[in-house]
Amino acid sequence: MEQLRLVADTDDSGGMPTFSTEEVARLAGLSYRQADHWVHAGAVVLSHNVRGTGHPRRWTMGEALVLTAIGRVAGDLKRVGTPMSTALVARLWSSFLANQPLTVGHVTFRPDGP
Numbered sequence: 711m712e713q714l715r716l717v718a719d720t721d722d723s724g725g726m727p728t729f730s731t732e733e734v735a736r737l738a739g740l741s742y743r744q745a746d747h748w749v750h751a752g753a754v755v756l757s758h759n760v761r762g763t764g765h766p767r768r769w770t771m772g773e774a775l776v777l778t779a780i781g782r783v784a785g786d787l788k789r790v791g792t793p794m795s796t797a798l799v800a801r802l803w804s805s806f807l808a809n810q811p812l813t814v815g816h817v818t819f820r821p822d823g824p
Contacts, residue, residue, distance in 0.1 A: 726770060726771075727770075727771060728758060728768035728769060728770055729768065729769045729770075729771075729774050730766060730767070730768070730769070731745055731746060731749075731766070731767050731769065733769075733774075734769045734773070734774045734777055734778075735777075735781075737774060737777075737778050737781075738774075738777045738778040738780070738781030738782070739778075739781045739782065739785055740777070740781045740784070744784075745777065747796075748796065748799050749767065751796045752800070753796045753797070753799040753800035753803060754773075754777065754799065754800075754803050755803070756768075756769060756770075756773055757770055757773065758770070772807070773807075776802075776803060776806045776807055776821075779802075779806060779821065780794075780799060780802050780803065780806070783802065783819065784799075798814065801814070802819060805819070805821065806819075806821040809821050809822070
């Protein structure tokens with residue numbers, strides 16, 4: 711198993727560690743392009759949201775962990791032949807950041823595990 715190493719930078723507002731999209735996507739098992747698409751589509755809203763080229767996005771530790779959970783759900787759905795919709799990503803993102811479970815049909819996604 712490949713070991714991932716995140717290199718945290720600190721943000722300008724309070725010295726909290728932040729991570730690049732490349733690092734977070736790799737941790738989540740997603741491509742950079744997929745993570746970027748979800749941000750551009752508005753499904754994922756970062757607290758350090760920047761617009762335009764030349765301004766790299768920075769992810770907090772909490773945001774990185776939430777995207778990792780969503781990435782794992784997306785991977786599981788992909789393995790059974792069901793694509794992850796942007797709408798479901800948005801619902802999971804909001805629920806997990808609020809530390810609330812989300813029920814879709816007969817499945818409940820919990821931010822704290824089963």
